[in-house]
Amino acid sequence: MSTSPRSQNNHPPAFWLFPVGVVLAMGASMLPGQWPLYMVLALSTAVLGLPHGSLDTAVATRYLHLDNPLRMMMFLGGYMLLAALVLGLWWLAPNAALAAFLLYSAVHFGDDVANRLGRIGGVGYGLWIIGLPVALQPTQVTPILEMLGADQAVTIVATGPWVLAMGGLILATSLALRPERSVSDWRDPLLLAVTAALLHPLAYFIAYWCFLHSPRHLEIAARDLGLYGWRERLRAVAPTTLATYALALAAVPFLIGLPSDAVLMRVIFIGLAALTVPHMILELIASPRRSE
């Protein structure tokens, strides 16, 4: 009786998608060798992860009033400039850029729950998400961070258990103190802990980013823009998603000479690091103005 149709309908699609993603990621992490998993990562990033950021052009059109082509060009120019600054920082100081990326990703992931758990509770949630694979799979995370150009990966990874403990403590405290918490706010961190303990860190990342973070954000942002149907949503994200694929491909010639696994990791993760900064700044402007 407790699960009336109404309470079931209250769960957003990501509530169900995420456990499905965990099972799929489990399959991906059992594939032999590293390349099949890398390919699943590339494909799911392209198809499921990126589109939530691609909605940024539509979000900006509404909240930055991009009502003429000049304003749109200025927005796109500013967005690309911020991304280029991150790439420049990565070039000059890869260790600092990587450490900063892990931290601002935690803040960004915290936005998923901040409207219920508060800003600090959100940061705890984000630190928990980043800390889990780093603390539980250090020998698998270190070489990936090295592929991203960090020569201090061992030091960064050594902070994992502390980050995880701090995140866990903040998250548990805010879950206990905030009656607004939803089932998802404690179920997902527990499911993520199991996933991080059992799966390859990249499979863990696929489960979280492609099956929880991206669909959750996409649902909130799309509803806010009045986009309800699949067709409408696809139309809204397609041009920016395709442009991002082109940018990712354009980055490859700059990485020639690196091993091909490092090229793929850099395009995906340094690319995400670059796009997340303008994405977060836009969200900072848009999210307080959303009604939900």
Ligand SMILES: CC1=C(/C=C/C(C)=C/C=C/C(C)=C/C=O)C(C)(C)CCC1
């Ligand atoms: C590189 C790397 C990691 C971090 C990934 C991050 C931090 C991704 C951030 C993505 C963002 C901010 C997307 C925005 O929507 C893990 C999973 C710790 C372990 C494996 C190697």
Ligand SMILES: [Fe+2]
């Ligand atoms: Fe995001």
